[in-house]
Amino acid sequence: MTRPIRWAAAAMVVAVGLAAVIVGARSVDQADRFGGQQLAWGSCAAFTAAAVDVRPPAGPDAQCAYLRVPLDHAAPDGPEARIGVLRVPASDPGSRIGSLVLNPGGPGLPGIAAAADLAVAAPASELARRFDIVGFDPRGIGSSRPAVRCQPDRVRDAERAADRAADTSPAGVARFEAQQRADNAACVASTGTDVLAHIGSRDVARDLDILRSALGDEKLTYLGDSYGTRLGTAYAEQFPDRVRAMILDGAIDPGQSAADRAVAQAAQIQAGFDAYAADCAPRPGCPVGRDPVLAVPVFQALLRPLLDHPLPTADSRALTFGDAATGVGDAVVDPARWPDLTDGLREIASGTGDLLMQQADVVAGRAPDGTYDPDVDAGQAVLCVDDPPTTDPAAARALDARIRAAAPILDNGRGPSPARDRCGLWPVPPTGGPHRPVVPGLPRVLVVSTVGDPITPYPAGVALAGALDARLLTYEGAQHTVSLQGVDCVDRIGTAYLISLGLPADGIACPA
Template sequence: MLVASAAACTSSTGAPVVPSSTEKRGPTGTVPAGLERFYGQSLVWGDCAPFARTDDDRATFKDPNARCARLLVPLDYANPAGSTITLGLLRIPATDQGRRMGSLVLNPGGPGASGLGTAVRMAAKAKGSELGKRFDFVGFDPRGVGSSEPSIRCLTDQERDAERADDDELDSTPQGVAKVEAEQKDFATKCVQRTGDGAALLASMGTRDVVKDMDVLRSVLGDEKLTYLGFSYGTRLGTTYAETFPKNVRAMVLDGALDPEQGVVEELVAQGEGFQQAFNAFTQWCVRRQDCALGQDPALVLRNYLNLIRPLIDRPADLGQDGRKLSYSDATTGVIRALYAEELWETLNKGLADLRRQRPQVLMALADSYFQRDQSGRYSTTQDAFTAVRCVDDTRVTDHALVLEAQQRYKQAAPFLDDGRPASPALDACAFWPVPSTSEPHLPNVQGLPAILVVSTTGDPATPYQAGVNLSKALGGALLTYEATQHTAFLQGNSCVDNAGSAYLVDLTVPPQGIRCA
């Protein structure tokens, strides 16, 4: 049922005001006892401008087809009559409403990334296809993230700048370790103090609770079963939803997988290996060019790179504006950002060449992009939310010896990220987190789950290929292999991947096991 609640008009500034409409499509499908008011709630769809939190949001949300709403969910599912929170939603409607099949719910990963802009971008890429014609694209901001209220906030913009400029985590002396751990404790304390609902929201930030929100969303959107597309960490959401609500799944594409049985240390080391593989692919591309910033000798590129980057530890490069300097950690973050996709290799080569000339602007811009810092110095809350989710999802590591071993293994797995200093045993913020973790690595029990599709890229630096192989086996799903060096693949321009994934989502046609795209 759709009821218009405002007529189209213009504001006093002359800008058009998007009319709002109230829609009630639920409850649909299975409704857990005690949650009826959430599963059957109405949504008020309207202007997306109030949901924008970044400059990128403000530009993306101008899509004339975008409408936004707020979803009400319990803060604590063990006490549904208690406090509530809201999640931000954005929908791009199916272009053929007469043949509409339902909603495609999306999550871009992170954890901590906003899903609203993802819906706009993915819908644009699917425009004209059967997928775009037949499904509404619905992005949501998980609890505590982006436009959801309250949202996680730990550091101010100025504090985030200062943290990035400080390379004290490279100091492995007892004094250095004590300083880093004091900063990590302070970070955890600030997260409680500056976040609405404080520790109560932090305790509910984990995947365990987000998938319950997703099931509320499924019902409210009017879908008996969920059709879902998750990237990167979004594959963990999909896996956990599949385990929690296996009979509520219609179809899932999980792209850029996390291995459900992999612990935090093994995941760290595997990711280091993945980024080293991507760095090697970049340098193989680079040395064939006359303008390669690292030279043309493959045997020397790693040494040349380290000789260029490591001096930043003691002498950060001055940007000549606002007092900012490119630290060693920012430089490596900028390099890592560029390794997510081959299309950024040209930019990375220029950034390294410029750094050689004491021009650090390109690498800093890449690092700012990774941290979602806009030109006015404002940050999104993605990094704060990332930590909040991982600290309740991952098994807590409080053993200094285990941390030291993990850091040593990471440097061995990724030589280009080896700073040349002794590894540090300093504990991270999760060791001091004020609430307990709610998950642990395990083989998911997904009895009754229909066939799902896992997409894994052979040269994915952030979520290495083998994790996708392992996830597809764990879920009893099909595996699509994409041969490329980039993070995630579906709806990113490869017709083989896009056609197979779209046919599965629309017609439930599972591609043949062992399918490979290039």
């Protein structure tokens, strides 16, 4: 139910596609005005076409509708937004429990596609029999309106080709920050500050409660993956007494700052590279050498020339250091892609950059026809309001130094930069930040954490379970999120919990 994590592993920073936990007082209850609305269920054709990952509309039983929500929950009489929703009704209405609402992560991933995926993959499952399977596109994303839009496709291509983050000289920093300001101004011009100010998880959680009410559910049954765990945590903080059951898989540590998450993510990338180098070394023609201890300097010698001499690609673009680092950072954390990574690094050694450019395109959301996933803009906007940004150049330099130390393969050798990224120059203030959740009255929920998760490390799941006083289910595998993905032990425990609310024993683990 997840798409590839969008790395921004350019020369100086790894931007993790994960949002911050929500801070603030309990929401103003909008259920009386908005939650009782009658959803006009109909065809899903226009809704699924709005998603980048177009899916069949989950069979003939799929229904779609727009949910009305206030753009600003503190001003319910003001402008409204429309949230795209898909449901596949329970196949056994006589034993129906309610709705199972999904969020697949991101931020920036459309939930309509996730619900369609699950309904198509498991139409005869016990969950599909007992629950309406429901997905929604969070505000600004997918079929929801207004949508967040920023750069035209040609501008994205030009910015990647310029690779301004690689130049850490004072003039280079000025050029990079000017680009960030221009990008932010484009978001304001295309979307408006009123939308950008209310794009974050705090507001999406309030939308989720209106959806719960409109679906006719007294309490929410929810499955959130990756960033969806942050959204679930935000909902639990604001509406703890309205939670029936909640599975949070691939957890974000709610007490961890965005800077610390970026450093932890960089460390995960380096660990992935170290494992790759150890696996590659005994193989003939390994592009990072035959000694894993020396793999990092060999790799740096391979990539750093791209700073001054990008490599040509078949589509007349050029592979820069930033795009190469992005492609490598995404591939090293998945052993299934190590053979492709080897081919890509060998290609660089031979003087061309097509394979790593293709991987960087996947991460950036660029299709083969040159168009970009528009939801990348929305995901960036969520990140920038969900966390306090790094606005001080000295702090930006210190963070860049920490990232380079954690992941030497991402270090371009030009020294840490004081440049502030888009969030550091964002035009609206943040609405959240790291803290320990306070959830009085929350029923015991289930957190699933994978020992070898390359994106959200296992300790983050332990921390979230502790913060919510939740039951922790450990999966002894190596992947990012696992629930309802065919692992029998995990699926059996999760399904039983969602249906009967029975939690597994303390300390339970499922083998890979």
